[in-house]
Amino acid sequence: MGLRPFRRILVTGGAGFIGSHFVRLLLALDVPEVVVLDKLTYAGSLLDLEDVLDDPRVRFLHGDIADPAAVTEAIAGCDAVVNFAAETHVDRSLLAPAAFIQTNVWGTMVLLEQALRVGVQRFLHVSTDEVYGEILVGAAREADPLRPRNPYAASKAAAEHFVFSYWTSYGLPVLVTRGCNTYGPYQYPEKFIPLAITNLLSGQPVPIYGDGLQERDWLYVEDHCHAIWTVLVHGKPGDTYNIGASQHRPNIEVARAVVRLLNADPAAIVHVADRPGHDRRYAVDWSKLAALGWTPRTPFEEGLARTVTWYRHRADWWTARRDEAFAQYYAQNYGNRSVPSSEPCR
Ligand code: NAD
Ligand code: DAU
Secondary structure (H helix, E strand, O other), X not given: OOOOOOOEEEEXXXXXXXXXXXXXXXXXXXXXXXXXXXXXXXXXXXXXXXXXXXXXXXXXXXXXXXXXHHHHHHHOOOOEEEEOOOOOOHHHHHHOOHHHHHHHHHHHHHHHHHHHHHOOOEEEEEEEHHHHOOOOOOOEOOOOOOOOOOHHHHHHHHHHXXXXXXXXXXXXXXXXXXXXXXXXXXXXXXXXXXHHHHHHHOOOOEEEEOOOOOEEEEEEHHHHHHHHHHHHHHOOOOEEEEEOOOOEEEHHHHHHHHHHHOOOOHHHEEEEOOOOOOOOEOOEOOHHHHOOOOOOOOOHHHHHHHHHHHHHHOHHHHHHHOOHHHHHHHHHHHHHHOOOOOOEOO
């Protein structure tokens, strides 16, 4: 049977960075009802949904994907689930991995169980290119082995295995996307690009792990959301789709670009001790998704300029997010990395 138009979609983690943009996209696409289930961890905030919370098509539920009662309430009447909810920061997974297993693995299991029970048309699990591990040359294809190398990536890979097991064991129509590094407005300032921008705007240095020559492929958040929608509507159940941008940049170049856009002092960029087990490079081949008709639209320089402008104008948003808890995390993660006393990058 063909796919019927979606009537009610459950978006977990919809008060986070990519999830909140996805909620906006669904509303722009005239999806009749959107249910957001979010635990509002340090990374989630109703501020991320500020412009859509009053929309009568949006129902926000404060709850945990690992709590069957919360999921039962949220999923009622839904014909699709898009699972963004996760612990997402690699550095935090190195400091305290337990929450990553609880939410990313166990929480996904709870969602799968409930999705099977209500019989959704589609269950799209948002995964990451990090599951392949570092790709020093070339680009990973969907059938390549998974070799996650940090606790965050390992939890995402574990979750994927459970997702596929519900396809092969029970026929739940699952889809998995493996997206590359995403950036744009409303990204919590622990991540590299918003950290660089908000540090510079607060007169603080930009910490570069190690030599700064690690490469990431940078995808603008709206392009990532369109890719997920494309897979939700046109993807084949049981399949995986890489999402890439083919816009690789070494970290040091990204930091320099941010410095230029803010007319800041290049000496604000400082090398600090590297992230343990730091993956040198990620890269995915996204031709399978391109064959469904998707292509990224935002050149990196344009998306970065837009992002910097947004943070410049939204000090209200990011100062609220850089609260006491953020300061504690910052001290824990960067305190013994000698941020201000390091040599400036040349
Ligand atoms: P984020 O950290 O900004 O948001 C995560 C959201 O999930 C937050 O709103 C948080 O409150 C919520 N959440 C966490 N634990 C929860 C739980 N137990 N129950 C309910 N809600 C919970 O993350 P993001 O960057 O928007 O990433 C979203 C998804 O995309 C994640 O699954 C991540 O692995 C994946 N992803 C992210 C990127 C990226 O570069 N940001 C790239 C590829 C894939
Ligand atoms: O590749 C997709 C993944 O991208 C997502 O699955 C993750 O959820 C997301 O957090 C991101 O992971 P990264 O570890 O690549 O992103 P992060 O923004 O933490 O770091 C980007 C690069 O910048 C990485 O090579 C580490 C480096 N970095 C990061 C921070 C926070 C620094 O040099 N200094 C920093 O202070």
